[in-house]
Amino acid sequence: MARWEPDARERLVLAALDLFVEQGYDATTVAQITERAGLTKSTFFRHFPDKRELLVVGQEALSRLLAEGIAEAPDTAGPLDAVADGLVRASEAMGPVVREIGPRLKVAIAASTELQERDALKSVGLAAAMTTALVDRAVPETTAALAGEIGVLAFKRGYAAWVENDRLDFAAHALEALSEFREASVSL
Incomplete structure (x- = not known):
């Protein structure tokens, strides 16, 4: 997985929204979001404390x-x-x-x-x-x-x-x- 790619925050938000639409918010995990975005979980948590915060970015x-x-x-x-x-x-x-x-x-x-x-x-x-x-x-x-x-x-x-x-x-x-x-x- 890429570590220091540009636009990580944007990629995480877009990946999360796609997953929320495809499978629902509750069924979506941080691991799935980071995998879809091509980033690590630690990158996710550098930008967001949890998946709810993706919506108020x-x-x-x-x-x-x-x-x-x-x-x-x-x-x-x-x-x-x-x-x-x-x-x-x-x-x-x-x-x-x-x-x-x-x-x-x-x-x-x-x-x-x-x-x-x-x-x-x-x-x-x-x-x-x-x-x-x-x-x-x-x-x-x-x-x-x-x-x-x-x-x-x-x-x-x-x-x-x-x-x-x-x-x-x-x-x-x-x-x-x-x-x-x-x-x-x-x-x-």
């Missing part, structure tokens, strides 16, 4: 980018405008590999209660990052929490559209979704 970076975009929004930006800046900044993390894993990730999550729970926790984390960044901008906590949740909805809808369409610009999809949610909120 990049969450910290994504949360950081969302928060940075919100923090750097103009002082005159309202909460949802700042969230829009966060979504644009987060698009930096949305490359071709992230787009490629989308359909596999969707199938794997749909087939596993444990992965559904982990995915829900990821959403909570993203909302918390946006809410904290908005509160740091002196947005009242309730408003910040609502804007953060809307931001997560826009991110998820934008991600789904981005994965399913030929248009490669994640930010355009996320901003379009945010605009739809902003318009819908007027009728609440």
